[in-house]
Amino acid sequence: GGREQAVPSSISGLDATPVTNHHWENGLASSLQVAGTHLLPAVAAVMVVACDQPAIEHAHLQALLLGARASKSGCAGTRHGDALGIPAVVPRAWFNQVGASGDRGFGARLRQLPIDAVHALQAPELGLDIDTPEDLVRARLAGWIDAGR
Numbered sequence: 001g002g003r004e005q006a007v008p009s010s011i012s013g014l015d016a017t018p019v020t021n022h023h024w025e026n027g028l029a030s031s032l033q034v035a036g037t038h039l040l041p042a043v044a045a046v047m048v049v050a051c052d053q054p055a056i057e058h059a060h061l062q063a064l065l066l067g068a069r070a071s072k073s074g075c076a077g078t079r080h081g082d083a084l085g086i087p088a089v090v091p092r093a094w095f096n097q098v099g100a101s102g103d104r105g106f107g108a109r110l111r112q113l114p115i116d117a118v119h120a121l122q123a124p125e126l127g128l129d130i131d132t133p134e135d136l137v138r139a140r141l142a143g144w145i146d147a148g149r
Helices: 004-010 028-037 058-070 092-096 107-112 133-141
Strands: 045-048 075-080 083-091 118-122
Touching (some): 028 092, 045 058, 045 092, 058 083, 075 107, 083 092, 083 118
């Protein structure tokens, strides 16, 4: 994306390979499309996580993985009001046809599944994402982000 130079150093030490979306300004859907072309064939499910949810913790991700494994659809999403969204776990096959544009991802597909077929994580703290300077101030006040960064 817009800060691709910072990615390699931020993931050093992780078993991860950075993939660049040269059209990041087109939104989340374009990033999902690029990611889909780099998934290994053996991957059955994918966790989609945004980088602007400062309250996210390991426990959230673990709950989503466990919930997806136990759900009828193999999917899990985070409840944001009446909607399901990210972080989420979705089948790899969904990346073959993202079917979204702009800043929309797989939320609409998650909502089309029967409610009892999807694990819904209740984590209201993940409703705060950092889109504005005011959001950044709230995240710092909550202790989710270091004041010096």
